[in-house]
Amino acid sequence: MQSQNKGKLYIIGIGPGSVEQMTVAARDAVLNSDYVVGNGTYLDQIKSLLDGQEIIRSHMGKEVDRAKKAVELATENVVAMVSGGDANVYGMAGLVLEVAEHQDLDVDIEVLPGVTAITAGASVLGAPIVNDFAVISLSDLLTPWELIEKRLKAASEADFIIALYNPKSRQRNSNFRRAIEIISQHRDGSAPVGLVKNALRGDSQEFKVTRLGEVLDYDDWVDMRTMILVSTKNSRIWEQDGIERIITPRGYQNKYDY
Incomplete structure (x- = not known):
C-alpha cells in the first residue's frame, strides 16, 4: 500500500x-x-x-x-x-x-511512548516505585558486565528502588543471582521485592512478593519475561484479602496526618 x-x-x-x-x-x-x-x-x-x-x-x-x-x-x-x-x-x-x-x-x-515493564509491573505490585528509582538491564550482550556491576552497586548504595530487566536467559542464567548478591551487600535482607512475569498480559501474568533475603528462592522461576523490583528500607508489604502488595512511602507521612 x-x-x-x-x-x-x-x-x-x-x-x-x-x-x-x-x-x-x-x-x-x-x-x-x-x-x-x-x-x-x-x-x-x-x-x-x-x-x-x-x-x-x-x-x-x-x-x-x-x-x-x-x-x-x-x-x-x-x-x-x-x-x-x-x-x-x-x-x-x-x-x-x-x-x-x-x-x-x-x-x-x-x-x-508506551507503557513500560517497570510501570506495568509496579501497577501489579501496588505502589512500589513512587519514589526515586533506577532501571538496570542485566543483559551483558551490549553492555559489559563490569559496568552493570558498577551501576548495581551505585544504585544500591544510593538506596534507589531498583528495577531489574532481562534478568535471565539460557545463555545468561547466573546474572540474576550475581545481581542480587551485589545488591544484598548494601541493602537489608528484609527489603520487599516484587517479581512480575508477563505483566498485564492477561491470564499469563504471574507475580510474587518476597524479601531480598529470600528472593533467590525464586531463581528457577525467573526468566526473560520477568521484571524484578527491589524496594528500599522504607518500603513495606501490605496484605489485603490474601494479596500482598508493596508500598513505598513518598514522604507524606513526615508532613501530614492521614
Whole structure:
C-alpha cells in the first residue's frame, strides 16, 4: 500500500503486549501506516490492528536489519517500527534514530511512548516505585558486565528502588543471582521485592512478593519475561484479602496526618 504523501517514520512503543494497553496515538499510527516493521512476537501482540498494511517481520538479533529497512521504506512511505514496552527503554528508538542520522533521512520522525515493564509491573505490585528509582538491564550482550556491576552497586548504595530487566536467559542464567548478591551487600535482607512475569498480559501474568533475603528462592522461576523490583528500607508489604502488595512511602507521612 503506497502512500501518496511524503514519507514518515513512527517509532512506536506498544506497551506490555495487548492493544488495550497501547495509547490511542500509537494505535492510530499503526492503523494508518503503509508498512509495519517489527519483531514477530510484538507483531503478533497487535495482530488485530494489522489489516491492509505491508508487514515486515523479523526476530531477535535482527534489530539492525529492521532499523535499516524501516529507514529505507520511510523515504517514500508511512512506516511504523514497533517496539515492546516503550521504544526508549531498551527499545528500538535509539537504534532507528542512529540509522536515520547516519543516512541523513529527510522525513518526519515521531516517537510514540508506551507503557513500560517497570510501570506495568509496579501497577501489579501496588505502589512500589513512587519514589526515586533506577532501571538496570542485566543483559551483558551490549553492555559489559563490569559496568552493570558498577551501576548495581551505585544504585544500591544510593538506596534507589531498583528495577531489574532481562534478568535471565539460557545463555545468561547466573546474572540474576550475581545481581542480587551485589545488591544484598548494601541493602537489608528484609527489603520487599516484587517479581512480575508477563505483566498485564492477561491470564499469563504471574507475580510474587518476597524479601531480598529470600528472593533467590525464586531463581528457577525467573526468566526473560520477568521484571524484578527491589524496594528500599522504607518500603513495606501490605496484605489485603490474601494479596500482598508493596508500598513505598513518598514522604507524606513526615508532613501530614492521614
